[in-house]
Amino acid sequence: MTSKEEIVNGMKEAILTYKKEECLELAKQGLAEKIKPLELIQEGLTTGIQELGARFGRGEVALPYLMVGAEVMQKSLEHILENIPKGEYKPKAKMVIGTVKGDIHDLGISIVTAVFQANGIQVFNLGRDVLKEKFIEKAEEEEVDIIGTSALLTGTMFEQKVVIEYLKKQGLRDKYIYLIGGGACPGQDWCDEIGADGWATDVLLGLAATKKALAEKKGIEL
Numbered sequence: 001m002t003s004k005e006e007i008v009n010g011m012k013e014a015i016l017t018y019k020k021e022e023c024l025e026l027a028k029q030g031l032a033e034k035i036k037p038l039e040l041i042q043e044g045l046t047t048g049i050q051e052l053g054a055r056f057g058r059g060e061v062a063l064p065y066l067m068v069g070a071e072v073m074q075k076s077l078e079h080i081l082e083n084i085p086k087g088e089y090k091p092k093a094k095m096v097i098g099t100v101k102g103d104i105h106d107l108g109i110s111i112v113t114a115v116f117q118a119n120g121i122q123v124f125n126l127g128r129d130v131l132k133e134k135f136i137e138k139a140e141e142e143e144v145d146i147i148g149t150s151a152l153l154t155g156t157m158f159e160q161k162v163v164i165e166y167l168k169k170q171g172l173r174d175k176y177i178y179l180i181g182g183g184a185c186p187g188q189d190w191c192d193e194i195g196a197d198g199w200a201t202d203v204l205l206g207l208a209a210t211k212k213a214l215a216e217k218k219g220i221e222l
């Protein structure tokens with residue numbers, strides 16, 4: 001039996017050394033040893049990709065390597081997410097989520113989708129590079145309670161404001177809970193400035209913000 005530390009550290013190392021199969025094998029082993037899927041994601045995959053991102057930011061790693069590292073993560077992430085229950089009971093709330101226009105980072109919203117679904121929220125994941133009109137169109141079509149936008153780049157963060165301004169222009173602002181997240185989110189100040197209902201740079205903080213907003217704005221207890 002391998003310890004949890006050995007498995008999550010091994011996954012992190014596999015991302016940093018671009019070993020896709022090794023990372024996947026460790027993810028499978030972790031699940032077989034009953035390590036929680038979210039712990040494998042947060043402590044293994046996320047720490048690995050963040051460290052690779054920091055090295056990229058310092059100019060130590062070139063973009064193609066960052067892309068390979070992201071692929072290593074993606075493959076194991078898909079496998080782990082399949083093992084998070086989908087929440088097949090009647091959902092208590094509905095949400096659309098996507099990464100804003102001009103931004104192609106979508107690993108984070110896959111995690112949010114799976115974890116929120118496991119907690120009784122039906123999530124429509126629109127993917128990456130999503131136009132403001134698409135968020136609203138899907139929200140109206142599916143009669144959701146929450147619209148969530150993700151942004152990872154300083155340059156695309158402002159799209160989160162564009163979406164909420166568009167909601168206001170359509171006279172729909174009060175109909176929805178508007179949440180923002182993603183690595184570019186500077187926090188409460190940005191949330192207040194654009195008038196969002198909550199923010200998160202981590203899926204569990206996101207869930208807490210969502211529960212609070214659902215209770216306060218919609219009277220829904222998850």
Ligand code: B12
Pocket residue numbers: 046049050052053054056057058063066067070097102103104105106107108109111112147148149150151152153154155179180181182183184199200201202203204206207
């Ligand atoms: C992986 C990665 C990539 C991959 C993306 C693959 C994919 N399919 O997503 C690739 C290689 C393609 C890539 C490309 C680029 N990247 Co990049 N990338 C990253 C990296 C290393 C990790 C991002 C990630 O997946 N994190 C892990 C996930 C789990 O975290 P997350 O997205 O934040 O999501 C969590 C929370 O934020 C929250 N959450 C997320 N969304 C939401 C939404 C709601 C509503 C809620 C409630 C919560 C929530 O829950 C999630 C789970 O916990 C980051 C570094 C970093 N530290 O973030 C750089 C980083 C974001 N990238 C960066 C850059 C510059 C780029 C490029 C512009 C590079 C280039 N020269 O082309 C391009 C972008 C092109 C574009 N138009 O988008 C910079 C951004 C700098 C900045 N401040 O603007 C970073 C910070 C790297 C760096 N240190 O310089 N990238």
